Amino acid sequence: MFWRGVLGYLPVNIAQGVVGLLTIVLFTQILSPAEYGIYALAFSVLSLTQTAFLTWTEAAMARFLARADEDGRLPDHFATLYRLWILMALAIPVVAAVALRFWPMPAPLKVAVAAALAAAAVKSLAKMSQERRRAAGEVSGAALLDVIQTVGGFALGLVLALVGLGGAAPILGTGAVALLCLVFVLPTDLKRLKGGSFDKAMAKAYAAYGLPVAFSLILALVLSTTDRFLLAAFLDESAVGVYHAGYSLGSRTLDVVFIWLGMAGGPAMVAALERGGQPALAESAREQADFMVLLTLPAAVGLALVARPLTEVMIGPALREGAAGVTPWIAASGWLSGVTTYYLLQAFTLGRRTTMLSACMAIPAGANLLLNLILIPRFGLSGALWATTASYALGAIAAGVLGRRACALPIPWEALARTGLACGLMAAVVLALPDLGGLLELILKAGLGAATFGGAALLLDAGGARARLAVLTRRFRTA
Structure with missing residues (x-):
């Protein structure tokens, strides 16, 4: 399984490597040092928000899918996790309102932080779909979803930076492409909830x-x-x-x-x-x-x-x-x-x-x-x-x-x-x-x-x- 994954995820590795280098090369050319610093701070906010509220459901999706499959309880697994995800995601707008109201920051940073808070939920939902595929051994599906988000988010962010959206541009590009991916993958994933119900013991x-x-x-x-x-x-x-x-x-x-x-x-x-x-x-x-x-x-x-x-x-x-x-x-x-x-x-x-x-x-x-x-x-x-x-x-x-x-x-x-x-x-x-x-x-x-x-x-x-x-x-x- 390890070597199949190593080869199967190689395209993801190549895409992430190329995009990572191009992000450094192009955004350090297009953005000023201050704008690049705003991007860095907003990206940190995105990561912290997604991790604080939603990453634990992504981790549970990956760790317990094999056990739920062995027990014949996959629908309950999905129904329980997605309900937990929704409950946690509802906290993000509250955090956004408090942060944007009381955190003293210049307008460009405020725009970038708002984009980061919105992108956190979208990226996490796409991550749930990717973790499900990865845990199930669907290497090609997980790899394709990752490549599309990586390449597409970078390309759109670059366009937005060129039109003058500053440090918020890479974050906006990432969130928008993740949302587009959900249009295609989420309906199929939600069908897996059919016949399942929320299980308190599973949730615990x-x-x-x-x-x-x-x-x-x-x-x-x-x-x-x-x-x-x-x-x-x-x-x-x-x-x-x-x-x-x-x-x-x-x-x-x-x-x-x-x-x-x-x-x-x-x-x-x-x-x-x-x-x-x-x-x-x-x-x-x-x-x-x-x-x-x-x-x-x-x-x-x-x-x-x-x-x-x-x-x-x-x-x-x-x-x-x-x-x-x-x-x-x-x-x-x-x-x-x-x-x-x-x-x-x-x-x-x-x-x-x-x-x-x-x-x-x-x-x-x-x-x-x-x-x-x-x-x-x-x-x-x-x-x-x-x-x-x-x-x-x-x-x-x-x-x-x-x-x-x-x-x-x-x-x-x-x-x-x-x-x-x-x-x-x-x-x-x-x-x-x-x-x-x-x-x-x-x-x-x-x-x-x-x-x-x-x-x-x-x-x-x-x-x-x-x-x-x-x-x-x-x-x-x-x-």
Whole structure:
């Protein structure tokens, strides 16, 4: 199931990667630093709202669909979840009214925040449909829905930015395309409620599982967004724009790979646990962990090594200089965050110990808030970077230690050691190359660095590189 998902979600990965890079390239050119900062703040509001009110129903859809199917209670599963979703969505207009009335903010930011609050509900309902398909193993349907929202939202947001809607444009584009997708997928999904009824016991179980997941994700968002709000408070929106540009370049590049692996890996581990117990889970988890390290660690190291020429090519002149210093730190933070979120924290959801998940996430979130309050007033952007990296490192340690109490997942120490050695060889080659600047330097360093790592990984068999290459080659030929 894992490898079928890896190949099936590859188009999503490609689309998200291309759109993520184009978002940075084009929006940093079209929007001013202040407008880009407004977009960053509004996007944070969208994420926080969706996570606080609705994400727990999305999580329950994914986690309990296989069990409901085994029990022959799918209609009750859908009827219960959609009623819970409606009840939670009714709170969003109240939050919107309070925020827009009492939060002192300039008019452009108010428009962007209003768009973000409206888009949160629409995106969540589309996410429910996507999670249903993903949990059911309908890889092509889930992938298509994701690609349409990713590409369509970006394209419409770009058009709206060109006509002068400023920082609200990307948010408006995302929400509008998600709404369009619902026109086509929602009628079919609602038919699955036929014959089902709201079940209080199901609702209680879903809430007991999903609400701690949502709370932990809120803490994760606090961890990833607190710095932007504090930078806006202590400095200004332009500083937020510079920080978000470098942050996006560093984290988005890695997020695409982690999300791709998570799309395939999460359902595969749930299926392995439900059908084969702990031994099957351990085998599936080790396979995923080795492959994750093999793909993502060199990506993070490589990103840090080419940060300056990459920002010269990808980011607009007004944001370029500051973003170049941000990207290497965020590459480290992004790798720690991805490994924690898409592997280590899965122990709590697999073991249904989601209360422990919340406690685990509270550790780095609290540390991040405290460190940002201490460091940003004294060191500005640098303080935010140091706080973020230290907090994610602390979060990875906490997840690794506490996760073993919920559901023991293997730690890929051998893959880390061999892949780390291959990354060290890559770094030695890249650092020896001249600083030519711009696209030429980027192509030279990225090309030779990738070739060096690839050869070293195969020589060392890092993360089972030889076997992985053989498996993927066979499956691509079959596909």
